[in-house]
Amino acid sequence: MSERVVIIGAGVAGLACARMLQDHNRECVVVEASERPGGRVQTDVVDGYRLDHGFQVLQTGYPELTAFLDLDALRLRSFPSGVSVRYNNTFNTFADPRKYPVNIGSTIKAPFGTLIDTFRLLKLVRRVTSLAFEELFEEQEEPAIDYLQRLGFSERFINNFFLPFFAGACLERKLTASSRVLNYLIRVFAGGDAMLPELGMGEIPQQLVATLPPEIIRCNSRVVKIIGSTVTLESGEVLEASKIVVATDERSAAQLVKSTKMRKSIGETCLYFSTEWIPPHQNPFLILNGDEPGPINNLAFPSLISSRYAPAGRTLVAAIVLDAEIRKVMTSNAWYGTNAKTGTVMWLIPGSISGVIISNMHFLSKLRQRTVLIKIRNTLMITCRFVGNISVFLVCNGL
């Protein structure tokens, strides 16, 4: 029998697994369906812009980070610690008071919650950051929404802060995931910084790849079947394995191991724009949409974190759109009813991100299979072509 371990999938998990096996002198091969390693962590370079698939950030609070990556070589650039929450037509900074004492007023008086909410959050942060990750996962679990209500957070704070925060990280907008996941996220966010490698998130898998012998990574090699200790590729080639590691995305893993257990998550589309405009925020915080569900869940300006994300004089804007929200709002009775499921509609979002003046923007890229177009000058227009025949025109007016 072969002594070789076959790893299916060359995302960061498969690559880290290969690294570990190499460190223990175990023979391994990584078979990857697509033409390049990295999986969901990729950076496309388009006309001098660096467009991360996602949008994504690297959290220095991840426990395994330094075991696999040379962080210095990634030349990490940090987001300011905190967020800016768009609420009632204003941007409200909610930041770590130790690092941003200047924002302490807006943090304590955050209008999307109460003073008690702020103190409850600080107490929660203090508690989860004092625990080890293992301890967090040993705690009793319950749906995150029940947990937050039990801790006494107001509905307003849950809806306007936790909801967009959780949706952006977990692609889940009902807070029904485990309280352990929420605690883990808070621990990761509060226990470290959100970072971008100077040249984009794609540098992360590239760094892992560079530590592995090139011949052990086989791209364009989709696995179609696992039977016992053999792995069959689309080409018909059969690989013998001593052990098989399935390091694919969840859907592919479920197909390969014939599991029916699949978690549901909503879709997310990352829209990138470029502009000469510089946002009027003192610090380039990650922006959460704390207003009524609108098309944008969160917004970021990667080139203000690392100038290498855009050519000189341009600002790169990443807008995260949660597909389920768009569909829900559009097809609700208040808007167009179920008629909106077909045909073309014009959708006005009054003041959705008003206060931000975006001019001379050029649409750069879509990630995921949706067509998107942008029209500019104080008006932001996005068209998204969904599966099927629906074209949605989003116009953020009053900008």
Ligand SMILES: Cc1cc2nc3c(=O)[nH]c(=O)nc-3n(C[C@H](O)[C@H](O)[C@H](O)COP(=O)(O)OP(=O)(O)OC[C@H]3O[C@@H](n4cnc5c(N)ncnc54)[C@H](O)[C@@H]3O)c2cc1C
């Ligand atoms: C929109 C979005 C935003 C995110 N934001 C963040 C963030 O800010 N911070 C963060 O830390 N994480 C973020 N994540 C999560 C992060 O991207 C994933 O956790 C991580 O990339 C998972 O890595 P992986 O190696 O487990 O899987 P993947 O990256 O999915 O890699 C799996 C690989 O398996 C390959 N594969 C699949 N099927 C087969 C097959 N049959 N045969 C061979 N190969 C196969 C795929 O082509 C792929 O390369 C985000 C994810 C998404 C989608």
